Amino acid sequence: MLDEAHLVDRLPVADRDLLSRLSRYFDNLENRLREGEGWFIFNAKRDRSARLVRYIIGQLAGFRPLISSYHLAWRDFALHAYVMEVEMAGWIQTAAAPSMDQHIEQEHRIANQVAQGTNYHLMSTDVLVLSGIVPTQPHEVTYLDKVVATRYSRRFPSILITPLLPHELEERFRVSPGGGEIWQRFFDRMYQTSLMAL
Numbered sequence: 409m410l411d412e413a414h415l416v417d418r419l420p421v422a423d424r425d426l427l428s429r430l431s432r433y434f435d436n437l438e439n440r441l442r443e444g445e446g447w448f449i450f451n452a453k454r455d456r457s458a459r460l461v462r463y464i465i466g467q468l469a470g471f472r473p474l475i476s477s478y479h480l481a482w483r484d485f486a487l488h489a490y491v492m493e494v495e496m497a498g499w500i501q502t503a504a505a506p507s508m509d510q511h512i513e514q515e516h517r518i519a520n521q522v523a524q525g526t527n528y529h530l531m532s533t534d535v536l537v538l539s540g541i542v543p544t545q546p547h548e549v550t551y552l553d554k555v556v557a558t559r560y561s562r563r564f565p566s567i568l569i570t571p572l573l574p575h576e577l578e579e580r581f582r583v584s585p586g587g588g589e590i591w592q593r594f595f596d597r598m599y600q601t602s603l604m605a606l
């Protein structure tokens with residue numbers, strides 16, 4: 409059986425460098441948290457992303473319960489963004505209707521509780537890991553911007569991982585009205601508070 413060092417040696421140089429940088433990051437995680445310093449990792453296709461997420465989650469597990477962390481894959485984030493940005497607005501209008509079915513009202517209440525729980529983790533956990541970022545809908549862009557803005561204002565680090573290159577991710581932001589401005593604001597916040605890797 410191959411040992412871990414041999415497996416690391418077989419990785420591309422860029423991945424070995426990134427793992428070394430991540431190792432130093434986690435060696436000094438408490439100070440990184442005080443600074444609100446996270447990561448913005450581009451060009452992490454499926455296998456690379458899976459390796460990175462396993463490593464990051466494994467490292468963060470060693471800091472529990474003193475440091476909280478939360479990982480969400482993009483497909484789950486996109487679904488949550490839809491609930492928060494699209495469905496809940498409709499629910500508020502529906503809830504105001506006097507003839508609302510009790511069964512539907514109960515479903516809305518349960519969905520709202522689940523959504524608010526996820527929202528709490530996204531906005532308030534010490535370290536957020538969001539992987540596989542590939543926006544395709546305006547509500548995904550606007551909600552991602554809200555999450556990063558909230559975490560930025562609270563100095564909570566985020567580790568964002570995307571299979572896209574920076575210019576490709578910027579193009580994805582343009583699916584949203586005002587996407588160019590949103591991208592600039594989003595990227596500036598991440599640039600100010602994150603180590604970067606391609």
